[in-house]
Amino acid sequence: MKRNISLVFLALIIVFCMMVFTLLSMGPIYIPFEVVTRFISGQEVASQTYFDILWQIRVPKILTGILAGSALSIAGLVMQTYFGNPLAGPFVLGISSGSALGVALWVMTSSIFLGALPEYFNDYGLVASGIFGGSIILLLLMLTASKVTSKVVLLVMGLLFGHFTSGIISVLVAKSGAQEIKTFLLWGLGSFERVSGNQLLVFLSVVVFAILCALLLIKPLNSLLLGEQYAKSMGLNISRFKYFAIVITAILAGSVTAFCGPIIFLGTVIPHLARWIFKTSDHKVLMPGVILLGSIFSLIAENIASGFFSLNIPLNAIMGLMGVPIIVVFMWSKQKDLRS
Amino acid sequence: MTQVAVLESKDLCVGFTLPSGKKEILKNLNFKITPGEMICLMGANGCGKTTLLRSLSALEPFLAGDIFINGKNISTYSQKQLSLLVSIVLTERIHVPKFSVAEVIALGRQPHTSFWGRITKKDKKKLEEVISLASLGEIANELYDSLSDGQKQKVLIARALAQDTPIIFLDEPTTYLDIPKKMEILKLLKKIADEKKVAILFSSHDWDLISHMAPKVWVIDESGALHGGIAEDLILDGTIKHSFNHPDFYFDDQDGRFKEKIDFKKSKFFLQGGDATRKHWTAQTLAKVGYQVSKKKEGATIIEVSPKQWVILHKKQRMICKSLEMLLSQIHHFKA
Numbered sequence: 001m002k003r004n005i006s007l008v009f010l011a012l013i014i015v016f017c018m019m020v021f022t023l024l025s026m027g028p029i030y031i032p033f034e035v036v037t038r039f040i041s042g043q044e045v046a047s048q049t050y051f052d053i054l055w056q057i058r059v060p061k062i063l064t065g066i067l068a069g070s071a072l073s074i075a076g077l078v079m080q081t082y083f084g085n086p087l088a089g090p091f092v093l094g095i096s097s098g099s100a101l102g103v104a105l106w107v108m109t110s111s112i113f114l115g116a117l118p119e120y121f122n123d124y125g126l127v128a129s130g131i132f133g134g135s136i137i138l139l140l141l142m143l144t145a146s147k148v149t150s151k152v153v154l155l156v157m158g159l160l161f162g163h164f165t166s167g168i169i170s171v172l173v174a175k176s177g178a179q180e181i182k183t184f185l186l187w188g189l190g191s192f193e194r195v196s197g198n199q200l201l202v203f204l205s206v207v208v209f210a211i212l213c214a215l216l217l218i219k220p221l222n223s224l225l226l227g228e229q230y231a232k233s234m235g236l237n238i239s240r241f242k243y244f245a246i247v248i249t250a251i252l253a254g255s256v257t258a259f260c261g262p263i264i265f266l267g268t269v270i271p272h273l274a275r276w277i278f279k280t281s282d283h284k285v286l287m288p289g290v291i292l293l294g295s296i297f298s299l300i301a302e303n304i305a306s307g308f309f310s311l312n313i314p315l316n317a318i319m320g321l322m323g324v325p326i327i328v329v330f331m332w333s334k335q336k337d338l339r340s
Numbered sequence: 341m342t343q344v345a346v347l348e349s350k351d352l353c354v355g356f357t358l359p360s361g362k363k364e365i366l367k368n369l370n371f372k373i374t375p376g377e378m379i380c381l382m383g384a385n386g387c388g389k390t391t392l393l394r395s396l397s398a399l400e401p402f403l404a405g406d407i408f409i410n411g412k413n414i415s416t417y418s419q420k421q422l423s424l425l426v427s428i429v430l431t432e433r434i435h436v437p438k439f440s441v442a443e444v445i446a447l448g449r450q451p452h453t454s455f456w457g458r459i460t461k462k463d464k465k466k467l468e469e470v471i472s473l474a475s476l477g478e479i480a481n482e483l484y485d486s487l488s489d490g491q492k493q494k495v496l497i498a499r500a501l502a503q504d505t506p507i508i509f510l511d512e513p514t515t516y517l518d519i520p521k522k523m524e525i526l527k528l529l530k531k532i533a534d535e536k537k538v539a540i541l542f543s544s545h546d547w548d549l550i551s552h553m554a555p556k557v558w559v560i561d562e563s564g565a566l567h568g569g570i571a572e573d574l575i576l577d578g579t580i581k582h583s584f585n586h587p588d589f590y591f592d593d594q595d596g597r598f599k600e601k602i603d604f605k606k607s608k609f610f611l612q613g614g615d616a617t618r619k620h621w622t623a624q625t626l627a628k629v630g631y632q633v634s635k636k637k638e639g640a641t642i643i644e645v646s647p648k649q650w651v652i653l654h655k656k657q658r659m660i661c662k663s664l665e666m667l668l669s670q671i672h673h674f675k676a
Contacts, residue, residue: 084435086437218456218457219450219453219455219456219457222447222450222457223447223450225436225439225447226434226436226444226447226499227430227432227434229399229428229430230428230430230434230447232399232419233397233399233423233426233427233428233503234423234427234447234448234450234451234503235419235420235422235423235424235450235451236419237419237420275437275438279438280438280439280443281436281437281438281439281443282439282443284456284457334437
């Protein structure tokens with residue numbers, strides 16, 4: 001059993017490396033394998049153009065994809081276990097919409113003060129507003145979950161919260177200038193390509209910090225597999241856990257939404273793939289598992305969009321087309337679990 | 341030989357706190373439970389069994405009074421300390437996808453494990469002991485979700501046992517199960533109380549089984565008072581009779597069972613011959629449709645009970661019946 005899990009991890013790491021390699025090499029401009037190999041091993045790359053493309057475009061894009069994939073998958077995993085709901089995830093339950101509203105408010109209003117503030121402040125403000133918007137929805141959901149036990153009602157509530165925030169966003173968009181609308185619409189399609197330089201540093205530090213914090217949740221999450229009452233009887237301080245989980249999940253989902261747009265379905269799909277591939281619900285395995293699988297999933301999507309296949313389709317279109325069939329298959333096989 | 345109580349209550353009052361105020365369900369509860377005691381909590385639906393169990397296990401706050409565990413007030417314990425003293429088995433069914441029986445039971449070790457929940461050699465030994473006590477060795481590697489209700493219940497009991505606490509509370513552990521499985525669960529609880537000296541308090545509605553298998557019973561009557569004792573004592577002093585009042589049923593002191601009140605019809609039957617068991621069930625069949633069995637031959641219709649058949653002697657006729665069902669239809673026929 002243990003050996004099987006290690007083997008699966010090994011196989012996934014190989015797939016992960018392949019994805020990274022193809023994304024470095026392929027794209028609008030093809031970079032020969034030997035150049036990529038030299039680049040990875042830290043040797044000098046003869047062509048300055050190749051080096052710039054690799055270092056300034058493709059590495060940030062890959063890093064962003066890895067961070068976004070890991071962050072959303074962990075957020076999804078924490079939410080699914082906490083709510084005991086197999087369909088929970090940052091997008092499905094409206095956390096991403098909440099973040100989107102935060103970001104929209106920031107984009108539309110910051111232009112008023114922006115002249116007076118240094119540029120890095122803008123990046124932090126963007127992340128902070130994304131996190132803030134997401135945590136408000138999450139707080140509302142947890143309040144709902146403490147009053148209603150039905151899994152379906154919770155999902156519907158999440159959808160409704162999502163639609164409500166989208167409504168506010170539409171009002172904001174309707175009242176903005178053409179440039180802001182364009183920025184916002186492009187952002188809504190989702191992309192790993194817009195984060196670079198300082199922004200990437202902010203994104204990286206925030207996500208890595210939140211993932212490290214999420215690892216602290218492994219033991220409590222395992223006890224929550226039996227439900228809140230049993231977790232409590234095994235010594236878990238539920239209210240403290242709840243606030244910790246809200247903050248971490250909102251940081252993970254909010255920062256990704258702020259920088260990459262509302263990436264859809266990934267957070268719901270990956271935990272299921274992980275449980276299916278690793279054949280366990282143990283979070284000691286699932287936590288590293290979803291980090292790896294989430295990264296691979298976003299790199300595959302990026303390969304379709306701009307790498308190996310270079311189809312030039314918006315990221316969220318690919319996420320939807322890849323994610324929805326997996327969710328449908330899952331729901332089909334698990335109808336029983338969703339009934340209660 | 342007075343043992344120190346592991347759990348004690350003083351003027352305990354449990355209930356709900358509603359926006360409109362406090363709703364008391366049970367009050368002035370004073371009781372003691374000692375190590376190794378196994379007590380079944382009984383009472384009509386909605387009498388407050390679950391509320392009491394949840395308050396005792398600190399899942400819900402209680403309204404007034406005190407609860408002492410090992411002599412210390414329950415409010416002085418942290419959640420973590422309490423998890424080393426009390427473990428629970430709830431009545432709700434749970435879904436745990438992709439988790440093996442052994443993994444579910446191992447969760448019980450959480451209060452004892454380190455920050456990351458690593459299972460040490462000591463934990464492993466405890467888990468093996470628990471699995472063998474609950475006879476779950478054969479299915480330890482199967483998925484929890486694939487088990488039958490009875491097996492799931494045993495796994496959850498084993499999980500509570502793995503928590504290694506001096507007290508275990510169980511809320512209706514025998515519901516949903518067929519009779520042999522119910523008995524199996526009760527036998528397991530008895531074994532845990534005897535061998536591990538764990539104090540066990542569980543609620544149940546299965547009076548017939550409880551009166552035969554549970555060493556001690558607590559009954560909550562209609563007024564919300566708690567009566568404790570040996571099942572037979574509670575039958576003899578009328579507690580059971582008075583706690584489950586219902587206009588259509590009565591409690592048969594002889595049998596120790598609840599029975600339907602029947603308006604007996606005029607005609608009586610006399611059972612002749614046969615063994616006691618066959619006569620007993622014949623009498624029960626007749627009683628169900630309102631006919632009484634008479635102790636005297638005079639004025640009664642005679643039924644000869646023999647090992648293979650029943651013969652009704654009615655107005656010089658002999659009606660032979662191969663089953664009690666046939667017997668009933670014959671009686672209906674000539675009474676009509």
